[in-house]
Amino acid sequence: xxxxxxxxxxxxxxxxxxxxxxxxxxxxxxxxxxxxxxxxxxxxxxxxxxxxxxxxxxxxxxxxxxxxxxxxxxxxxxxxxxxxxxxxxxxxxxxxxxxxxxxxxxxxxxxxxxxxxxxxxxxxxxxxxxxxxxxxxxxxxxxxxxxxxxxxxxxxxxxxxxxxxxxxxxxxxxxxxxxxxxxxxxxxxxxxxxxxxxxxxxxxxx
Ligand SMILES: [Zn+2]
Numbered sequence: 001x002x003x004x005x006x007x008x009x010x011x012x013x014x015x016x017x018x019x020x021x022x023x024x025x026x027x028x029x030x031x032x033x034x035x036x037x038x039x040x041x042x043x044x045x046x047x048x049x050x051x052x053x054x055x056x057x058x059x060x061x062x063x064x065x066x067x068x069x070x071x072x073x074x075x076x077x078x079x080x081x082x083x084x085x086x087x088x089x090x091x092x093x094x095x096x097x098x099x100x101x102x103x104x105x106x107x108x109x110x111x112x113x114x115x116x117x118x119x120x121x122x123x124x125x126x127x128x129x130x131x132x133x134x135x136x137x138x139x140x141x142x143x144x145x146x147x148x149x150x151x152x153x154x155x156x157x158x159x160x161x162x163x164x165x166x167x168x169x170x171x172x173x174x175x176x177x178x179x180x181x182x183x184x185x186x187x188x189x190x191x192x193x194x195x196x197x198x199x200x201x202x203x204x205x206x
Contacts, residue, residue, distance in 0.1 A: 001015070001016050001151075001153065001155070002014070002015050002024075002151065002155045002157060002194075002196055003015075003016065004196060004202065005027075005035060005038055005039075007027040007028065007031040007034060007035070008027075008028070008031075009055075009199055010025075010027040010028060010031075010055045010056070010198060010199060011025070011027075011196070011197070011198055011199065011200075012024060012025040012026055012027050012031075012035060012056075013025065013157050013196055014038070014039055014042060014044075015132050015134060015149060015151065015157070016042065016132070017130075017131045017132030017133060017134070018131060018132075018133075019043075019131030019132075020043045020044070020045040020130055020131020020132065021039075021042045021043055021044050021045065021130075021131060021132065022044065022045065022046045022047075022048050022127060022130050022131075022132055022134075022149075023035070023039055023044050023046070023047045023048070023063065023067075024048050024049075024050065024149060024157050025048075025049060025050055025056040025057075025159065025198065026047060026049070026056065026057060026058055026059040026060045026062075026063055027055060027056070027058055027059060028054065028055050028058035028059070028112075029054070029058035029059055029062075029111055029112040029113070030058070030059075031058060031059050032058075032059035032062035032063055032066075035059055035063060036062075036063060036066055036067075039063075039067070040066075040067070043131065044067050044069055045069055045130040045131055046069055046070060046071075046072055046119070046127070046130040047060055047063055047064055047067070047069055047070070047071045047072065048071075048072045048073070048121070048127075048147075048149065049071065049072065049073040049077075049117070050073075050146060050147055050148065050149075050157065050158070050159025050160070050161075050198065051073070051074070051077050051142060051143040051145055051146040051147070051159050051160065052073065052077035052078070052080040052081040052143060052145065053080070053143065053160065054111070054112055055198075056159060056160075056198060057073075057081060057112060057115070058111075058112045059112070060112070060115050061112070061113035061114065061115035062113065064115060070117075070118040070119050071115055071116070071117045071118060071119070072117055072118070072119035072120070072121050073117045073119075073120070073121060073145065073147070074120065074121050074122075074138070074144075074145030074146070074147050075120045075145065076140070076143075076144040076145030077143050077144065077145030077146070078117070078145070080143065080145075081114075081115070121136045121147050122136065122138070123136060123137065123138045124136065124137075127149070132151070133151065133152040134149050134150060134151040134152065135149075135150055136148070136149060136150075137149075137150055137156070137186060137187075137190065139158060139159070139161040139183035139186060139187065140175075140176065140179045140180075140183060141161065141171060141174050141175065141176050141177070141178075141179040141180025141181070141182070141183045141184075142159070142160045142161050142171040142173065142174050142175065142180055142183075143160075143175055144175055144176070146158075146159055146160065146161050146183070147159070148161060148187065148190075150190055150191075150192060154191060154192050154193040154194065155192060155193070155194050155196065156187060156190055156192035156194070156195055156196065156205075157196040158187055158195055158196065158197055158198075159197075159198045160173070160197070160198045160199065161180070161183050161184065161187060161197075162184060162187060162195060162197050162203065163197055163198075163199055163200060164197050164199070164200030164201055164202075164203050165199055165200050168195075168197075168203045170184050171184075187205075188205060190205075192205055193205055193206075
């Protein structure tokens with residue numbers, strides 16, 4: 001079962017199974033204590049990051065230490081977490097340049113402690129060893145290494161592969177538009193009835 005934990009504009013999720021639970025995403029660096037309060041008695045066995053952006057990995061290092069659990073993410077997003085700030089903010093891409101325009105406030109929010117994922121996620125990977133019946137779907141586009149988590153109960157957590165700010169949409173920000181659109185089709189055809197997104201309310205998939 002997926003429970004949405006909302007912290008300002010960002011969501012993280014508790015995925016509870018029969019023998020444990022997984023914390024999916026960790027919001028911003030200043031949300032660690034708040035998240036810890038909600039999940040500390042929930043037998044969390046893994047912190048799973050849908051992708052490497054600061055508002056999803058912000059409290060990963062803090063929570064991994066406090067909960068004493070490993071961090072999992074795709075190898076393909078390792079390059080954007082290297083320095084504890086989003087590489088996308090460095091201004092090498094058109095998007096980066098756009099962000100640079102807003103650089104002061106964005107960079108302040110983009111801070112987080114460096115961490116090292118011990119588990120690297122791949123398409124089809126089962127998460128049973130962490131107590132839940134769910135598997136990984138690779139959903140590239142928003143970032144190269146974006147992954148979703150599909151449960152056997154028909155719920156899917158997709159990070160920023162889709163948005164639901166005012167209404168459900170494809171990712172508003174992306175590294176590769178074509179793969180982003182294919183990933184949205186993959187989500188819609190996944191058999192999931194409810195789509196949980198990083199920003200906004202869950203989306204019904206009908
Ligand atoms: Zn993102």
